[in-house]
Amino acid sequence: MKTKMTVNGVSVCPTGEERHEYFTLSLSPRRKKRLCQYDYRHTDGELFSCVAPTLEECRAKRDIWLNNNNK
Template sequence: MATKMTINGVSTCQSAGTENYEKFQTGIGRRKRTLVQYDYRHTDGELFSCVKPTLDECRAARDKWLTAKERKEEKR
C-alpha cells in the first residue's frame, strides 16, 4: 500500500501541533472497509497515531489521549 504518511516507516508528521490523515480501504471483494489512519504530533513532540473508521472517531481518540496526558502531567 502506498502511503504519504510515512517515509521508510517513519511518520511524516514532524511539526509540533500538526495532524496528518489519509483514508484507505481494506478487505477482499465486496467486504471492503474504508478506514482512516491518523497521526498527531503534540507540542511536546510525542506522536499519537490510530486507525479508526472515521476522522471524527480519530479526533475523539486524540482528545481522550490529550486529556489523559494532561492528568498525568498534573500529578507530577
C-alpha cells in the same frame, strides 16, 4: 503499508499538527472497509497515531489521549 504520511515507516507529521489519510482494507474479495489513518504530533514531540472509520472518531480518540496524558 506505504502511505503519503510516512517516509520509510516513520511519520512525517510536524510538531503541533495532524495528518490523516483514508485507505481501503480488503477483508475478503467482496468485503472492503474504508478506514482513516491518523497522526497527531503534540507540541512536546510525542506522536499519537490511530486508525478508525472516520476522521471525527480519530480526533475523539486523540482528545481522550490528550486528556489522559494531561497534555
